[in-house]
Amino acid sequence: MSPFSRVLSTFFALIIVLFFLINTTTISSSLFTKINAFSHFLATFHGKNNHHYSSNDQTDQPNLSLRRSTWRNPFIAFKGINDISPSSVFTKKNISRAISPDIAKCGPVELPPNAITLPYCCPILPSPLKIIDFKEFAKPNAPLRVRKPIHLLDDEYMAKLEKGIAIMKSLPENDPRNYIQQAKVHCVYCNGGYPQKPPFQNLKIDIHRSWLFYPFHRWYIYFFERILGNLIGDPNFAVPYWSWDSIEGMQMPKYFANPNSSLYHHLRDPRHLPPYIVDLNYHVNAESTTQDQQVKYNLAFMYKQMVLADTKEVFMGGVYRHGDQAQPAIGSVELAPHNTVHKWVGRADLPSQEDMGTFYTAARDPIFYPHHSNLDRLWGIWTSLDGGRKDYRDDQDWLDSEFFFYDENLNLVRVNIRDSLDTKKLGYVYEEVELPWLNASPKPSRSKLQRQEKKASLLASSQDPMTTTITKFPLVLDSKVSVVVNRPKKLRSKLEKEREEEVLVMEIVDLHSDKDVKFDVHVDDDEEMLSGPDKAEFVGTFTSVPHGSHKSKTKYLVAISKVLEILEAEEDENIVVTLAPIVGKGLVSIGSIMVEYIPK
Structure with a gap:
């Protein structure tokens, strides 16, 4: 050479x-x-x-x-x-695209511009960095921890929770088990503290508005529960759940309203202390109603968010892989009651409804943990409906997605979603309560003839530029508006409806992430006198929790197969979708609205 x-x-x-x-x-x-x-x-x-x-x-x-x-x-x-782009990197189908945070590259989180505190949410990492893989599965014959509804617990049991929280608050600030350190776990995963791994390190991870929402919070509550049980010397202790979906649990638990308790938190809406009934479709401008009417609204709302949301995309949120932008699509219950209860608890007079009303501080309030314990329970209930609904467990990227938590022995533990799917293997189960919302199917607010006449009038006037019926996008949602949406299929057979859900897909663009935004969605309703949450025409609500300072985009999916049956509109070639901004008018735009058919 x-x-x-x-x-x-x-x-x-x-x-x-x-x-x-x-x-x-x-x-x-x-x-x-x-x-x-x-x-x-x-x-x-x-x-x-x-x-x-x-x-x-x-x-x-x-x-x-x-x-x-x-x-x-x-x-x-x-x-x-x-x-x-992912397509230029992942050129082989067998290459994993599971999400995994680059914890060594943790950085400042994105906060609302008017944040009342400026936390540094990154965890304290051991030096040298040592990570162990999760292997602490429950032994076959070991007793299971039982998570019970708070309203059925006695003072003795709740005293253990109070003691555990008090001990966590007393630990040194540099102890990962310290209460604020535990709260920062939620902050860093929810406000973009972790980047994705190369070559997509410019993309921040956000576990909300995607298929990561339920498994992340399951692991989060799991390790919080283990730490607390260890600190009080009771490894069988289980974090109770706040059953706001049951009639008996539809108020803030009394134990969290005692100013002398470690469960009390000063940044809560003082108007919502017990016995005030929680509003699962809450917004800051909500008008008061009777307790009986609020219960009725809540049960019908739960039916829509749980029973009608019968596909994984609608209930759990969108697919989110390595290289993808965050927040692909938000699930039904994550939207509400998850978001709405967060904001119902937080202070309405603070910029971002701190603490529960915004993600960077939400976990500082002790009621966060029973709230998410209930959401974890609802995930399990959803999978059991209709003889067993399908989640994402046939997707390897979902199963292999990873998170990192400290355990009770100060070990930094790597976990994946695959190991979280069976709560019995994690050592816990839920004590169930009655589910009255299972039988709360909504009724139409008007007769079929009245709806048809109103719809015909609206369609006839849709060519008039002075009307509020539009067909052009993007649409800045600054006032109530109706959109005519075509249905590709009509008069579907029973078998077709069993195989595929008819879904209304809304592309959300230019969403101001630092603001409180809420709009309701109605199908074939009277625009001048819109129906309430207990009626079939009211099909859903989009509500955001402030957790950044940028504009974001996502998708909002609403299942409408059963709704069209109730409204006797299955033979119609189109539907009229009415969007009614409730909070944050002009702070969100709609990129498109269409009907799609998603396999169950």
Whole structure:
């Protein structure tokens, strides 16, 4: 080999090393600039000796292969590193795209611009970094912890919860089991503290509005429960649940309203102390109603969010893989009652309804944990409906998605979703209560003839530019508006409806993440006199919890097969969808509305 060939070989070897580093490490912009300049030098050198290099050969399209064309400028693929797409990286179907946070690269979280506190939410990491994989499954014959509804518990049991919270609050601030440190776990996962792993380190992880919502919170409550039980010397202690979906549990538990208790929190809405009935469709401008009427509203609302939401996409949220943008689609119960109860508890007179009303501080309120214990219970109930509903357990990326938590022995533990699917293997079950919402199917507010006449009138006037019926998008939702949406299929057979759910899909764009936003969705309703939550025409609500300072986008899915049956509208070629902004008018836009058919 000639000396010149050896020089070229050395240069090419160096190129390969640098190419590998770029794909496996996070590179600052300044370093990237230097590498890019160096690559141009190499390319020029190579071009002078091969007489075919030209700057016109460059391309801005991401290219992660080492084809001959890229040797002319081996780092050209990274000119737009923020624009790398999953399809250009994951070229083989068997490559895992499971989400896993890069915990060593944790950084400041995104807060609302008017945040009342500025927490640093990253966890305290051991040095050197040591992580163990979760293997603490319950032994086959070991007694199971039983999570019970708070309204059925006695003072003695609740005293244990009070004691555990008090001990956690007294621990040193640098102890991962400290109460505020535990609260920061929620903050860092929900407000973009963790980046995805390379080459998508520019994308922040958010466990909300996606298929990560339920399993993340299941693990979160699990480790919180283990820590608390260890601190009080009772490994069988279980975090109780706040059963706001049952009639007896539809008020803030009295134990959390005692100012002398560790369960008390000063940043709560003082109007909502017991015996005030919780509003599962709450918003800050909500008008008061009678207790009996509120219970009726709540039960019908739960029926819609649980029973009608019969596909995994509608109930659990959208698919979220490595390389994807966060918040692909939000699930029904995550929207409400999850979001609404958060805001019902938080202070309405604070900028972001702290503490429960915004994600960066929500877990500072002790009622957060019984609230999410109930949501975990509802996930289990949903999977048991209709003889067993399908979740995402046939998707390897969902099963392999990872989170990190500290256990009661100060070990940093890596967990995945696959190990969370059976609560008995995690050592706990739920004591059930009656589910009155299972039989709370809503009724129409008007007769079929009245609806048809109103709909015909609206369709006839839809060509008039002065009416509120529109067909153009994007739509800034600053006032009540109706949209005519075509149905690709009508008069579906029973078998077709058993196989596929008819779903109203709304693309949410330009959502102001730092603001409280809520709008209700109605189908074939009277725009001038919209129905309440207990009526069939009211099909859902979109409500956001402030947790950032940017504009975001997501999707909102509403199952309407059963609704169309109730409204006797299955033979109609279209439906009229009315969007009614309740809070935050003009702070969200709708990119599109369409009907899709999703397999069950």
